[in-house]
Amino acid sequence: MSFTSFGDFLAMGRHGLYVWSAYGICLLVVIWNLAVPMLARRRHLQEEARRLRREQSQ
Amino acid sequence: MNSSVLSWTWFHKLGSPKWFYGLSGRLLPWFSVAAVLLLGIGVVWGLAFAPPDYQQGNSFRIIYIHVPTAMLAQSCYVLMAVAGVVGLVWKMKVADVALQCAAPIGASLTAVALVTGAIWGKPTWGSWWVWDARLTSMLILLFLYLGLIALGQAISNRESAAKACAVLAIVGVINIPIIKYSVEWWSTLHQGATFSFTERPKMPAEMWLPLLFTVLGFYCFFAVVLLLRMRLEVLKREARSSWVKAEIAAQLEGRS
Numbered sequence: 001m002s003f004t005s006f007g008d009f010l011a012m013g014r015h016g017l018y019v020w021s022a023y024g025i026c027l028l029v030v031i032w033n034l035a036v037p038m039l040a041r042r043r044h045l046q047e048e049a050r051r052l053r054r055e056q057s058q
Numbered sequence: 059m060n061s062s063v064l065s066w067t068w069f070h071k072l073g074s075p076k077w078f079y080g081l082s083g084r085l086l087p088w089f090s091v092a093a094v095l096l097l098g099i100g101v102v103w104g105l106a107f108a109p110p111d112y113q114q115g116n117s118f119r120i121i122y123i124h125v126p127t128a129m130l131a132q133s134c135y136v137l138m139a140v141a142g143v144v145g146l147v148w149k150m151k152v153a154d155v156a157l158q159c160a161a162p163i164g165a166s167l168t169a170v171a172l173v174t175g176a177i178w179g180k181p182t183w184g185s186w187w188v189w190d191a192r193l194t195s196m197l198i199l200l201f202l203y204l205g206l207i208a209l210g211q212a213i214s215n216r217e218s219a220a221k222a223c224a225v226l227a228i229v230g231v232i233n234i235p236i237i238k239y240s241v242e243w244w245s246t247l248h249q250g251a252t253f254s255f256t257e258r259p260k261m262p263a264e265m266w267l268p269l270l271f272t273v274l275g276f277y278c279f280f281a282v283v284l285l286l287r288m289r290l291e292v293l294k295r296e297a298r299s300s301w302v303k304a305e306i307a308a309q310l311e312g313r314s
Contacts, residue, residue, distance in 0.1 A: 012116035037286035
């Protein structure tokens with residue numbers, strides 16, 4: 001362990017703001033990259049389900 | 059059938075959207091598990107256990123996300139250029155799917171590399187941004203990605219869009235060696251490469267080993283998000299074929 005306490009870990013020597021903002025932005029982009037295709041897939045399946053129901057009712 | 063014919067069958071199969079869909083579905087769980095494990099270990103190790111840099115203090119810990127995203131930003135572009143060649147020469151459908159789906163991922167990773175680099179630069183160099191060769195060539199890479207995305211969306215005919223994007227991807231690949239060697243060709247603030255195939259890293263193992271984990275983890279993560287996008291794009295483009303109709307029906311069955 002490179003830090004003596006959790007507060008020490010959060011402070012990152014005087015660089016806490018830099019380190020945590022960099023990791024935060026990276027995490028947001030990682031989540032965005034996962035969420036976009038997953039939500040798009042769900043939307044596509046919902047549209048297909050609607051289309052199939054429409055075709056069956058005709 | 060001789061062996062030279064056999065050895066190329068995988069390449070032609072790869073061009074088949076159905077075969078790609080099946081294979082990628084089997085690979086996805088493995089890449090996902092590997093990405094979670096490698097990134098988890100690498101990030102915790104890098105943030106909490108690696109020793110601070112004797113000059114840069116703890117700001118150096120940004121390396122564990124900056125280097126992998128910067129490497130991937132370039133690898134992703136090379137992948138798109140290769141997909142462009144394959145698409146132009148062999149008219150492979152999946153190649154254009156790969157090119158179009160990789161562009162937004164590559165753009166986002168380039169942006170992360172630039173932003174984390176700027177955040178690192180402030181305490182280390184005293185400036186968020188300098189017009190240095192490495193930084194400028196990475197900014198050009200971001201513009202190339204944005205140009206490719208815009209070009210792909212601007213042309214409504216899919217075949218024309220595929221051709222135009224393939225050509226731009228191939229021409230733009232000239233920027234990759236410029237990024238790579240910028241730190242050697244021009245005097246620059248940016249430090250040299252951390253990893254090389256010929257030398258041992260100049261930092262202690264407890265500093266570079268976590269980096270190896272996050273680099274491999276980010277490559278697995280890239281595989282996961284690229285395959286997720288490509289699989290959906292294949293379903294949309296091949297919507298009329300019978301296997302896609304069967305797959306959609308199976309998916310809807312599983313959801314209800």
